[in-house]
Amino acid sequence: MKRILSFIVVVLITTGVMVGTSPGLLNSLKLGLDLKGGFEILYEAQPLEAGQSVTKQSLIQTAQSLERRINELGTTEPEVTTEGSNRIRVRLAGVSNEAEVRSMLKKPAELTFRSATAADAKKPGQYSKIELRGDDFVENGAVVGYDQLNKPEISIKVKDKAKFAEITKRLLNKELAIFLDDELLSAPTVRSELTDGSASITGSYTREEANKLADTINLGALPLKLTEKYSQSVGATLGQLSLNQTIRAGLIGSVIILVFMIAMFRVPGLIASFCLIVHTWLVLAIFYLGGFVLTLPGIAAFVLGIGMAVDANIITYERIKEEIKSGKTIRSSVIAGSKASFRTVMDANITTVIAAAVMFGLGTGSVRGFALVLIVDIVTSILTNIFFSRFLLNLLVKADAVKKPKYFGVKESDISAL
Numbered sequence: 001m002k003r004i005l006s007f008i009v010v011v012l013i014t015t016g017v018m019v020g021t022s023p024g025l026l027n028s029l030k031l032g033l034d035l036k037g038g039f040e041i042l043y044e045a046q047p048l049e050a051g052q053s054v055t056k057q058s059l060i061q062t063a064q065s066l067e068r069r070i071n072e073l074g075t076t077e078p079e080v081t082t083e084g085s086n087r088i089r090v091r092l093a094g095v096s097n098e099a100e101v102r103s104m105l106k107k108p109a110e111l112t113f114r115s116a117t118a119a120d121a122k123k124p125g126q127y128s129k130i131e132l133r134g135d136d137f138v139e140n141g142a143v144v145g146y147d148q149l150n151k152p153e154i155s156i157k158v159k160d161k162a163k164f165a166e167i168t169k170r171l172l173n174k175e176l177a178i179f180l181d182d183e184l185l186s187a188p189t190v191r192s193e194l195t196d197g198s199a200s201i202t203g204s205y206t207r208e209e210a211n212k213l214a215d216t217i218n219l220g221a222l223p224l225k226l227t228e229k230y231s232q233s234v235g236a237t238l239g240q241l242s243l244n245q246t247i248r249a250g251l252i253g254s255v256i257i258l259v260f261m262i263a264m265f266r267v268p269g270l271i272a273s274f275c276l277i278v279h280t281w282l283v284l285a286i287f288y289l290g291g292f293v294l295t296l297p298g299i300a301a302f303v304l305g306i307g308m309a310v311d312a313n314i315i316t317y318e319r320i321k322e323e324i325k326s327g328k329t330i331r332s333s334v335i336a337g338s339k340a341s342f343r344t345v346m347d348a349n350i351t352t353v354i355a356a357a358v359m360f361g362l363g364t365g366s367v368r369g370f371a372l373v374l375i376v377d378i379v380t381s382i383l384t385n386i387f388f389s390r391f392l393l394n395l396l397v398k399a400d401a402v403k404k405p406k407y408f409g410v411k412e413s414d415i416s417a418l
Contacts, residue, residue, distance in 0.1 A: 003399035007225045007392060011274065017280045031093060031368075032295030035243040041105065045086045052139070053088045056222060061215055062224045063088050065180065066105055075364055079293060088226070092331045093293075098233065105226065110134065111216065115171055116393040127177040127187075131167050134217075138158065142217035144210045147202060152210035154201040156217060161197035169193040170298040180216055217245040246299055253303070254280075257310055265317045267407045272385065273390050279384040286376055297370040305377025308352065309385040316341040316390075317408070324410045333408075334397050338390055345386060349378050 023161050033040055045062060063080045066088065070078040079091040092101060111134035114127035141157035158164045167176070168190050177187040178201075188201045205213070253304060258276070261269035283302060287294060320337030328336065353375055360371035396402050 002398070003395045004401055007395040007399070008399075010392065010395075014278060016277065021285070022281060024289050025281075028288050029284065030291065030293045031243065032293045032298070033091055033093040034296045035246075035294065036093040038091070039098055039231060039233040040089065040091045041102070041228055042083075043090070043105075043226040044229045045087045045088060045226055047224060056082075056085070057215060058224060059086065059088065061218075062226075064111075066090060068181075068183065070101065070105070071330050079294070087229070091293075110181055111137075114177045114179055115167075115174065116177075122197055125184075127175070127179070127184075131157065131171075131176065132164075136163070142214040144214050145200075146208070147200075151202065152205045152207050154214045154217070155198065156201065157198045159197070161195065164197055164199075165193060165195045168199070178213070178217070185216060186213060206265040231365065242296060246394050250303065254306075257306070261310070261313065264409055265313075265321075266409045267396065267402050268313075268317045268320065268389075268393055269409070270309075271389050271396075272317070275313075275384045275389040275392070276306065276309060278388065279306070279380055282380050282384060283377055286380065292373075293369075295366065295369055297366040298373040299372045301373035302377055305374060305381055308349065308378065309381040312345040312349070312381065312385055313389065315345055316386075320369075321408055321410050324405050324408055325414050325416060327416050330403060330405070330408070334393065342386075346382075349382055353378050370397060 021051070035103075045059055047054060059082050059227045063082050067078055067080045070090075070092065079089075079093075081089050083089055090105065111132045113132035113133050115129045116127050117129050120126040120128055136158055138157040138159055142157075145153055145155055147153045171190045172193060173189065173191070175187045175189050186201065186203065188203060200215070258273040261276075262271050263269070265272065281306075286292075292298070298407045316338060319341040320333050321332035323337045324330065326333075356371040356374040356378070360368050360375070363371060402408070403410060
């Protein structure tokens with residue numbers, strides 16, 4: 001009686017949690033551009049000046065600069081990622097001003113040091129005269145150190161010492177503001193004329209802020225040019241159509257699977273169907289908590305994972321049916337069938353995870369997305385469709401709630417006499 005009560009409580013609590021949270025999960029899922037509409041661009045990065053190279057740090061900083069530019073345009077949740085040694089992929093879902101965004105993204109990130117003119121005096125915080133640009137600085141010349149008070153400071157070096165001396169002499173006790181594009185990063189004050197081409201930027205910086213500013217200055221010394229290599233655009237109507245068709249196909253397929261499982265395996269099939277629903281809910285919850293973006297390749301991987309989960313249940317329950325047909329008791333058949341099928345099921349799942357991990361490590365773009373969803377799907381399937389389903393079935397079997405072979409889809413005439 002306690003086991004039956006435990007079974008009912010577990011099922012009711014699980015169902016309640018799923019029913020209560022599913023609407024919020026579905027409404028909060030992030031949709032990719034192939035489901036929501038938008039566009040995707042793959043850029044190849046090249047240095048503006050001959051003889052320079054694209055470093056990993058400069059590629060990351062350029063990607064961050066692109067993301068800041070997109071955010072300034074009001075685009076929601078852009079996805080900007082680096083690929084390989086010289087590529088940046090930009091995905092923007094739900095974008096209406098595609099031409100404006102494309103024009104903005106093509107411009108290289110521009111680092112400038114600016115001073116205030118006489119006209120800026122009436123507008124505090126305005127710096128309109130450009131004194132130095134990113135290519136005026138020595139490559140990787142910005143380094144973070146500490147002053148005598150153990151506060152972070154950034155040491156910088158310029159290529160033209162005479163030019164720098166003239167600027168610092170003219171701006172003595174005035175601010176020389178640092179901008180990335182049109183974003184003010186810092187406005188240090190020139191304290192002395194600097195003739196050796198080097199200077200220290202001090203202020204109330206944290207170590208992290210100082211590192212970020214130094215990286216930005218180093219990036220400015222190595223600006224990158226972006227060349228569009230690939231792009232695709234999906235209209236909002238087409239994206240919504242794809243989403244509706246995908247949901248419809250998923251629902252139809254799920255119903256067919258659930259009916260098949262229940263018809264073939266009766267009580268175990270009913271438990272498996274419930275665990276498949278739990279599996280689906282858990283994957284959606286992981287998507288929400290992890291901030292994943294749902295795309296068509298991701299949905300394909302999700303469906304593939306469900307197919308593997310069904311396959312795991314079929315292998316287990318067919319093995320249990322074989323044990324019952326051999327004349328063993330229900331409890332002995334469940335124990336023996338579960339044990340015999342466990343290694344086969346786990347081997348199939350582990351090998352698939354390994355293949356998906358290789359795809360994730362070597363692939364790019366949608367291939368990595370497909371692989372990641374497949375890995376999450378399989379791990380979740382192991383938890384729900386192997387361990388959780390067996391836990392529920394064992395509760396019923398040990399409570400003697402399923403004593404007859406017909407509850408497992410086995411006819412009495414198929415059972416061999418011991």
